[in-house]
Amino acid sequence: MTSALMPTYNRADLAFERGEGVWLYTAEGRRFLDFASGIATISLGHAHPHLVRTITEQAARVMHVSNLYRVPEAERLAERLCAASFASQVFFCNSGAEANEGLIKLLRRAQAKSGHPERYRVICFDGAFHGRTLATLAATGNAKYLDGFGPEVDGFDHVPFGNLNALRDAIGPQTAGILCEPIQGEGGVRPADTAFLRGLRAAADEFGLFLAFDEVQTGMGRTGKLFAHEWSGVIPDAISTAKGIGGGFPLGAILAREELARHMTAGTHGTTFGGNPLACAAGNAVLDVILAPGFLEGVQQVAAHLHRRLAALAGAMPEVFGGPDSVRGMGLLAGIRANVPNTALQAAALAEGLLVVAAGDNVLRLLPPLIVTEAECDEAVARLGRAGQRVMEQGAEAFGAGYAGLPPVGAEAVVETVRS
C-alpha cells in the first residue's frame, strides 16, 4: 500500500465511515465494536449528541482567537478541572506529548525560581511512555524509539517501575522531580501499587522534589475516578492529561498546584492552538457528561463487570489468555497478558469485528468508551473468545504479519527498555 502519508504507522487496511456509541462502520457497512476508543480518546463514544452539538454550535460562533485574548470556554474548563481535582491552575495544549513537555518545563522552572536552578533532572520509570517529542522520548527512555534521532535530550534518569529503593538511590542534587504513570498504559497496563505511589510522595517531600503524574491515558474518568491517582489518596504537585479530555477533539492539559504554576509567568510558555474556544467547548461537553452525578460510579460498575468477564474468559482459555490472573488494569483501562502473541490476538479480534489495542509485555488492551454498557462488554468478551478460538485453531502465525494496529508504540518495544 503506497501512500502520500509517511510510513510511520503500521495501519490495518481498514477505514471507517461513521461511528455511533461503541460501534464503528465501514463504507461497506461492516461494523466493529470499538474497544480501542482511538486509544483511550473517544471517552463518550462516537457521535455523542451533546458533544457533537456543542462542537457544531461553537464552530459556528468562533473556533479560534489565539491566546492574545481571553477565552471564556478555557477559563470555565480550567475552573471546573480545578474544582474537581487537587489543582489550582491549568495550562491547555493540544496533545499528551505537548502536555508532558510543558510539565517538564514546569518542574524545572518551579525549582529554578524557588532557589534551585541546579535541579533540572526528572526521574522516570522503565516501561514508561510519555510521548514522541525529543524531550518526552528521553523521558520515555526506550532505546528503540530513540534510534536515529540524534543525541538524547539530557535530564532524565530511569529506575525500575515499583522499586522505591532504586528511586531513592537515583535522587541527586540535580533532581527536580519524579514523573510517573499511575498505570503504565503503553507499557502493558501495569498499575503502580498504592504503597509505591505513597513512597514517591514521601521521597519527593523528603528531598524537596516535585511529584508529577502522567495521566494522559489514565485521566478523565478512564479508571472510574476523574484521575487515577485519586484511588491512591496521594496528592501530586502537577499532572498532565490529554487523550480522553476532548472526547476525540485534540486537547491536552497540565494541572498544577499554585506553588508551581505561579512561576509560569507571561511569556514563559505558550502555544498557538492550545486552549482555543473549539477545543475547550469539547472539553466542557465531555466534563458535562463525566462529572454528572453517578456517571463515574457507573463506569466503576461496568468496569467491574468487564474485569469479571475477562477473568472468566482467561480462566476458560488459559492456553490463549493466560488464566484468570492475567487480567490487569483498573476501570476501563483493562488488559490481558496473553499466552500467544498479542498482535495475533489483536488481528483475530479484528476479524471478529472487535477493535482492541496491543500494549507492551504482550498485553492486549481493552479501552471501551466510558459510556459502554455491560451488554456491550459481554459482546466484546464473546468476540474476544471467538478470536482466541481462531488463534488456537489456525495458529498465531496465521495472524502474525497482519494487523499491528498501532505505531510501534508499546507492543514489543517497551519490554526491551534498557537504561543506564
Ligand SMILES: *Cc1c(COP(=O)(O)O)cnc(C)c1O
Ligand atoms: C498517549 C500517551 C502520551 C502521548 O500522547 P500524545 O497525544 O500521543 O502525544 C503520553 N503519555 C501517556 C501515558 C500516553 O498514554
